[in-house]
Amino acid sequence: MKIAMVGSGYVGLVSGACFADFGHDVVCIDKDPAKIDSLKNGVMPIYEPGLAELVGSNVRAGRLTFTTDLAEGIADASAIFIAVGTPSRRGDGHADLSFVYAVAEEIGANLKQPAVIVTKSTVPVGTGDEVERILGEANPGVKFAVASNPEFLREGAAIGDFKHPDRIVVGTEDDWARGVMTEVYRPLFLNKSPMLFTSRRSSELIKYAANAFLAVKITFINEMADLCEKVGADVQDVSRGIGMDGRIGAKFLHAGPGYGGSCFPKDTLALLKTAEDYEAPTRIVEAVVKVNDARKRAMGRKVIEALGGMDAARGKKVALLGLTFKPNTDDMRDAPAIAIALALADAGVEVTAYDPEGMELAKPLMPDVTMCASAYAAIEGADATVIVTEWDAFRALDLDRIKRIAAPVLVDLRNVYDPAEVRANGFTYVSVGRP
CATH class of the missing domain: 1.10.1040.10 (N-(1-d-carboxylethyl)-l-norvaline Dehydrogenase; domain 2)
Structure with a gap:
């Protein structure tokens, strides 16, 4: 089956590569020529373990291609997935659906064969109805159906999540669309991955x-x-x-x-x-x-307290280990490290940092933070070391080495270490929710 994936970001690229690995003929489409050129040259726009290898093997096998031409990409496709961004809209927090609707209009204008149009993007209830209306007005002469198929991928484990899902949710009341989607996911369906068919609105709300x-x-x-x-x-x-x-x-x-x-x-x-x-x-x-927003700021105050309080903290240096919102990704969106670094800077604390993958994206978000080439380079001369993201590289730090180059103060915001062992090593140790 030929599948078109409109949008080659995190969801679209991972989904497209995995569908290709199942044996489907997949075209990933994106408006960004630089991104498409990079993908053709094997350069990934995101960090995701195993993705570069998965994309490369399927490109070499001829099952995965990339283009900026939507009309060319959707030609002869039985399923066309919309996998573009739906960021929060400024002012009211609603999902910005402008990209979804623009793609729907373009698909409608270029659709030449029957196809199921699938919203893979995370969209509010009722979006599928509007996509259906747009497609119908743009191209009333071609048979199509609109289905919802939300993604449940965890960054850092997306390929495994796609290939071994807890469930596959498809929202459609159309028997033909149901048949097409069953064929799309047949490799997983045969492996007993639960497949839940619901109404389109129920599917949209499930995510x-x-x-x-x-x-x-x-x-x-x-x-x-x-x-x-x-x-x-x-x-x-x-x-x-x-x-x-x-x-x-x-x-x-x-x-x-x-x-x-x-x-x-x-x-x-x-x-x-x-x-x-x-x-x-x-x-x-x-x-x-509200509680989560306050939580991030409170973690900054926890670090300041470990330095002796607001007055004592001014002029001191803190090393942040881990900047991304979770390990095994370079994603900095709404990462707690941003609020923590801001709270420290406001308190007059000098901040250094190291992250295995996220520093390039972190730099414009944290202009007052000095990015370092390694964890120990960030720690050198610090009055406190703070574990913000639990990358594996931070699970076995050399505590004796830290004592030689910095103050023995460890603030563990992920509870990676055993308190008794760290304190026995001569450290002041602060963790989360432990006495």
Whole structure:
């Protein structure tokens, strides 16, 4: 089957490469000539483990190609995926659907054969209805159907998530579209990956509801961590204790500096806006957004307290290890490190930093931070070392070496280390939700 993927960003590129690896003939389309040229030369626009190798092997096999010409790319395609960005709209937090609708109009103007148009982008409820209307007005003479197929990819583990999904959600009431989508995902369907067919509107809401619920879990355990610090409990024991309950589950119960990234911040805001528009307030999600924003700033204050308080912190130096919102990605969107660095700079603290992949994208977001070539280069001369993102490279730091080049103060915002071991090594150790 020929598949066209309109949009060659994170979702479109990973999805297109994986579909090609299943044996489909895939064309990835993007308006950015520089991005397409880079992809043709094997240069990835994002960092994702295994992606460059997956793209390269399928390009060599002739199953994956790239173009800026949408009309050429969608020719003879049975399924055309829309995988363009839906960032938060300035002013009201609603998802900006201008890219989705522009693509729908262009597809409609160039569609020559029957095809299922699939919204892979994360879109609010009712977007598929508008896409269907745009396509129908642009090209009333060609058979088409519009389906919703939300993605559930975790940055840093996207290829595994795509090939071994918890579920595949497809929203359509059209039998023909259902057949096409079954064929698209046949390699996974035969491997018993659960495939859930729903109405289009239900499918659109599933993605937002899933991300909002995960954001609730993260925020809940962060608030429990604050309580643990006050009462002398250990949040990791609390997490394990409640996570063993099958009704709750252990995932997303790791206390830290708050959530960030490309999905949770914008999707929770978009869900709030949709709920407001339909007069069905989501008070829990509203609270989660506020608590998470405050959480990031509070982590900056935690570091300042480890330096002796606001007055003592001025003029001191802090090393931040990890800048991206999570490991194994270069994504800096809404990363907690941004708010932490800003809080430190406002307190008159000099900040150095190291991240294995995110420093180029971090530089314009953190102009007052000195980026260093290694973790130890950032740590040298620091009054405190702060683990912000739990990259594997930071899980076995040489504590003796740190003591030789910096003050023995470690602020572990991801609870990577054992408190007793670090303190036995002569460090002042501060973690999250542990006595």
